[in-house]
Amino acid sequence: MILAVAGGKGGVGKTTLAYNVAAALDAVVVDADLGMADLPGGRGPDLHDALAGAADPRETLRAGPVDVVPCGRTLAGARAADLRRLESAVAAIERERGTVVLDCPAGRRADAGVPLAVADACLLVVSPRAFALADAIRTRALARELDAGLVGCAVNRVTEEPPTDAIADALGAPASVVPADPRVGRSVAEERPVVDAAPDSAAAEAVRELARRVPR
Amino acid sequence: MDFAWDVDREGDVSLVRCRVRNDDAVPRRVRVESRLDAPVLPPRRGGVPEDGWDESGATLRLDPGERRALGFAARAPPTEPPVEIAEVAAVDPTERSGDTDPGEGDESTASATAAALRRLGDHRPPRDAVADGSDRLADADPVVATGSAGDGGGEPEPGPAVADGAEPEPDPTAPAPPGATTEWFDAVDARLNAVEERIDRAERLTDADLATATEAVAEADGVDGLSGLDESVAADADRLRELSDRASALAARAEATDAPIEALEQLA
Known part of the structure; x- marks a missing residue:
């Protein structure tokens, strides 16, 4: 099972949710943001190397509370990365580990589209603001063209009651509300997923709900 | 057909x-x-x-x-x-x-x-954004490159030397034009002047009698203009001390170097 976490707009919390949903799914999270990686890095080969044909994709797996395939931080690496290798790289990791969560970049260029094309399903992250919804709708259209079925959308960092029904109607998938919780915000940097750090919190429950929507 | x-x-x-x-x-x-x-x-x-x-x-x-x-x-x-x-x-x-x-x-x-x-559109950063190996050093740290050249550069030539820097094929190993060094030191001077102004003002307020203090406050357009002066001067002191340590260490290292460029050029 390959799940793409996408959302069009930057800064809505795609990486954070990808990391936490991967924790709930006991999956590997792959930092597919080739230009602006933000999952924890580390030593050793990364996704840039795998996509440049310089490393076996399985060598890039980095163990942790949530296993991560980190992505390089250099422009040269982003330029050398060949997206045509993404499908086989992700498939190799899927064979090894079962479930893979792809943290997609923002935008509508090839680096955002190819992960959607590779994925079996996608999860859209939207911020409760109207401008972010417009980008999510465009990403939804892109995912539909590329046959990545939408399993749900996460309305992230909610502080007051959002128009969940309107968002679900606009995107055509059940919308789950992830309440604003500083422990979620810190989870990636501290490598402590919220389902472990605060299993009883509302945010952890929301993450588990999103994970339950993902077919295995 | x-x-x-x-x-x-x-x-x-x-x-x-x-x-x-x-x-x-x-x-x-x-x-x-x-x-x-x-x-x-x-x-x-x-x-x-x-x-x-x-x-x-x-x-x-x-x-x-x-x-x-x-x-x-x-x-x-x-x-x-x-x-x-x-x-x-x-x-x-x-x-x-x-x-x-x-x-x-x-x-x-x-x-x-x-x-x-x-x-979909190409995601790759443009080729020009990615420095290739040969000029990476020069791009990454122009201060080091120009600074070391400045010691041997001798006479500063502000105008034309800067224009030389825009040559179509800059040789990464060649010393940077002395004009660039001058420019860099001018910028440092400007910053130091700004710091000096702040310190001057703080000095005039130190143990000042009422008349001098009033004058300094009036010059700064009221007490509001002086708010935070003590903290920023203290921060200046720390930064300047660090800078001076580092600068003197670098100067000592620069003096100690003796790159045999001429000999290398003869060998090449």
């Missing part, structure tokens, strides 16, 4: 241009094949060949009267003619499959990645 071609040679590569026009009254499928002695390098977008191309040529679907221009490269010397029309077939006019053969349809659905790459 109206057909014209043209071929250019560029190094080892032949660049072929041709134009096909369907002058029949019915749509036709046309197979254009290369006669060059090497695989066709077809037009690509995002690294993926355009629809209809393979390593020996292209298959096009042309509506009645439609004209199409195409081009490709091959690593082979030009031949006469470089391309030919290998096959013209009738097309069922109700079929709207574009340029692809029936056989290619399942191929394109098989690779969603290729479809995404073909349709």
